Amino acid sequence: MGRRQPLRDDLSVEAVRLVRELRQYVDRCELNAATLATKTGYSRSSWLRYLNGSRLPPWPAVAGLGRLAQADAGHLRVLWEAAAQAWTRENVSAPTAPSGPAGSALTPGTAPSPAANPSTRRTPRGTGILTAVAAACAMVAAVLLARPWDGGTAAGRPPDGAPSGAPAWPWPLHDAMDRAAVTCRAAGCRGLDPYRKQCDRGSVAVHRLGAYGHVLTLRYSRLCRASWAEVDTPAATTGLRISTTGGDEQPAAAGGAYTAMVGSGPDAARATVVVHGHQLGVGRYDSWVHDLTGSGRA
Structure with a gap:
């Protein structure tokens, strides 16, 4: 819309x-x-x-x-x-x-x-x-x-299993087995593969945008406290990447359907991909399609 x-x-x-x-x-x-x-x-x-x-x-x-x-x-x-x-x-x-x-x-x-x-x-x-x-x-x-997980005073500390700065409610708590399954957290996940690190377990699709025959998704792992971008079909797409307001950026490998992770929550993350001369983008609360024809951007 x-x-x-x-x-x-x-x-x-x-x-x-x-x-x-x-x-x-x-x-x-x-x-x-x-x-x-x-x-x-x-x-x-x-x-x-x-x-x-x-x-x-x-x-x-x-x-x-x-x-x-x-x-x-x-x-x-x-x-x-x-x-x-x-x-x-x-x-x-x-x-x-x-x-x-x-x-x-x-x-x-x-x-x-x-x-x-x-x-x-x-x-x-x-x-x-x-x-x-x-x-x-x-x-x-x-x-x-x-919002007891927002941090601050003793009464406002996150409960066990809830990520700091959780972007939405409710977040289910995780048992010890779930927490033990992942091998990185937050900044330690930067540049790593979300699936090899099992960060996809319990991850959520923060926002999706479908256009020009493709669906771009911004994903967030509540266990790993990291985000990444995905596209349903990488064919005929370029420039799949995730970036943050802090300046971090992780592109997908050539022909890849998803990016490496950034150690950030979804509020600061943006997923983008280029399809048929248009950039598709999604953030936590927004989505857009920009015409890149003739701009030289990829």
């Missing part, structure tokens, strides 16, 4: 996290607002508002996009519930806006409609159910806001 404007500064942390996740799904599946409307039943204008952070998407819309992207439904549900709770906190007394395939979703400061979440539909004892769900969401939101 092209480069997007930055999200509003007053948007809650939980809402930002949800919108960025949805944007990644859209890029991964090469979708546009019109296609989303057709496949999910929510209008094109609604999806533009959802992805710009001006409306909270109802759960059925989020779940529909998640299915298209083959996302983890449980993880996505946690993100959505935390965002919905944050929207409610901003103005608990604001009226609920209608939501659904033919309607608009919630604006900042409004509570999520019961219709958007089948598990909270009103019943003779609906008040108790809604209270329980709200309490659970509040607990999730509190954990997200606290």
Whole structure:
């Protein structure tokens, strides 16, 4: 859907996290607002508002996009519930806006409609159910806001197994066997093969971009605390590399489908590749396609 404007500064942390996740799904599946409307039943204008952070998407819309992207439904549900709770906190007394395939979703400061979440539909004892769900969401939101792995004070030290400066939540903890399997960490992984060092175990696709018949992926190993770039099919591509904001760069070998690692988290990493005179690029929260025809770049 092209480069997007930055999200509003007053948007809650939980809402930002949800919108960025949805944007990644859209890029991964090469979708546009019109296609989303057709496949999910929510209008094109609604999806533009959802992805710009001006409306909270109802759960059925989020779940529909998640299915298209083959996302983890449980993880996505946690993100959505935390965002919905944050929207409610901003103005608990604001009226609920209608939501659904033919309607608009919630604006900042409004509570999520019961219709958007089948598990909270009103019943003779609906008040108790809604209270329980709200309490659970509040607990999730509190954990997200606290971000105990961000470092700093004693109360904010990373738990065992969580990487320092982890870029997203939740990160699963790893047992001793997983940690023992890898043979490098962070800066010690620089220039090394991620698969030979077993850093691919438990790694995540931070962001993907599909264009011109190829898919570029930025990958991150939570165990090795290192990142690398991959392309699904190296044929007809050049210049596959990963670089960091600190100036580190690792190119792929000629004809290779992936690069060596940089000892960096995905927030500082950028993966690029050249396909048919165009540079494809992905970062943690962004993707782009640049026309390089006539520029002499490779």
